[in-house]
Amino acid sequence: MSGTRKIKALVSFILCVFFLSVSVSGEDTQSYSPISSFKSYSYNYWGDPVECPDPYTLQGAYSGIDLKAGSFKNLHDIFIDSKGLIYIAASGESEEDNRVLVFDQSLVLLKEYKGVTATDGAFIPFKKPLGVFVTGTGEIYTADGQAKNIYHFAPDGNLIRTISPPEGEIIDDKFIGRYQPSKLCVDNNGRIHVVAININEGIIEFDKDGKFEGFLAAGKVNPNPLQVIWRRFSTDEQLARMSDFVPIEYNNITLDSENFVMATCAVTDEKVVASEIRTKRGTDQGAMVRRLNMLGKDILRRKGFFPPVGDVDVLDLKIDLMAGYRGISRIMDVYTANYGIYTVLENNRNKLFTYDGEGNLLYCFGGPDVSAGGLKTPVSLSGYKDRLFVLDAGTLTINIYTQTPFSKSILSAIEKSETGKNDSAAADWKTVLEQNANYDLAYTGMGKASYMKGEYREAMRLFKLGDNREWYSKAYKEHRKTVVAKWFAPVSAVLILIAAFLWILAILGKRKIKKQ
Secondary structure (H helix, E strand, O other), X not given: OHHHHHHHXXXXXXXXXXXXXXXXHOOOOOOOOOOOOOOOEEEOXXXXXXXXXXXXXXXXXXXXXXXXXXXXXXXXXXXXXXXXXEEEEEEOOOHHHOEEEEEOOOOOEEEEEOEEXXXXXXXXXXXXXXXXXXXXXXXXXXXXXXXXXXXXXOOOOEEEEEEOOOOOOOOOHHHHHHOEEEEEEEOOOOOXXXXXXXXXXXXXXXXXXXXXXXXXXXOOOOOOHHHHHHHHOOXXXXXXXXXXXXXXXXXXXXXXOOOOEEEEEOOOOXXXXXXXXXXXXXXXXXXXXXXXXXXXXXXXXXXXXXXXXXXXXXXXXXXXXXXOOOOOOOEXXXXXXHHHXXXXXXXXXXXXXXXXXXXXXXXXXXXXXXXXXXXXXXXXXXXXXXXXXXXXXXXXXXXXXXXXXXXXXXXHHHHHHHOOOHHHHHHHHHHHHHHOOOOHHHHHHHHHHHXXXXXXXXXXXXXXXXXXXXXXXHHHHHHHHHHHHHHHHHHHHHXXXXXXXXXXXXXXXXXXXXXX
């Protein structure tokens, strides 16, 4: 009987362990509340989130009904021109829902384009407008995914031209079949850069006349080494069943203040990104945001503690488990401001991350808690002056966030530093530290101001507080040069005197020996 009890006890213990493991590792995490659902933070050198004051506060979330624009069915893209006019691309099942809306900064509806008027007077309705871009002269480009066309039209709605799908020797029927232009931008030279759904050959390039030129910056392939070896020994039939190693697909595109293309990646290898986070390499392998020159070379600087990939604490399984989400950030869009500053929108954790031109994370905010000002399914981002505008396809709203004094001080410090006003920049960084004593970049900013003034010892102290090893080394080298320059002459003089004294002693000693 005792043996039977022991077996029952052992079985009960195993079942308890099993059910506990299921409750911890199962996909259903609704019993856990998300960690920091709307906490603002940055990351320190060690990858720990460091809470900071909110850089933005929610001004409001506005539906189509709120804006007297009718109910939104699907929201795709937002663009704000140099005058502050807000353009939104939306779609739906009916023709009435497929439109480009124009609002002013007070969110007053100014215009609604449901299509374009051709030169012969015929009206061409939009089928599925997925992207919108406006030039400095007010001309509008709309990417219609279902029509497979890009419509270039004037503010009065009259069609200027239609840019049809690409044509050329490298374009086949399969390409045209899957081609759906979704996002676009037009640079100062009139070149049209297009991101298309299901296209992984790169960014599609048209010249100023709308002629297809080729592909720009195809994403690098990151195959599993074991898969590569396996393919070498596979038959044709086996290879046909395998998925191809395809380059990364882009999902959004914009221009920065210097007319460089900024593009975000739709899909990338999570293991590669995790490796970049772990090693802090900051290479273009696993890059989720790219800054491209005319040759398609990625020139984005990644000098921060970690590469600009959104959240970097994804390696901590406990945090992932408790927060109710898995994996790396999924970058959906990027908005660029002056002095190299840019903000990326991601919809895995529904947050916004702002970086400076060196790739340092300035702050992150947002989260999945809509009741606390967060987002549900953010898809597009733009900005104007001190506000950020986010389209949320989950709530079908336009969310507007306004800068707080904390972020204003940071951005002001960067602007002054970039324009050579180092003392004023240091004063702004000091204001930042008064609001958040653990803000590493403020110490670095003050350290750079001291460095520029030749105060290398003080710069070393500040760089050490900011965990900035690179600039600490620079300050140390300059400090060493200063010390050497300061003491070289007196030390040399003393050494010369000592040498002369010893020489005299030696001569006197020799004379004394001769006399003896």
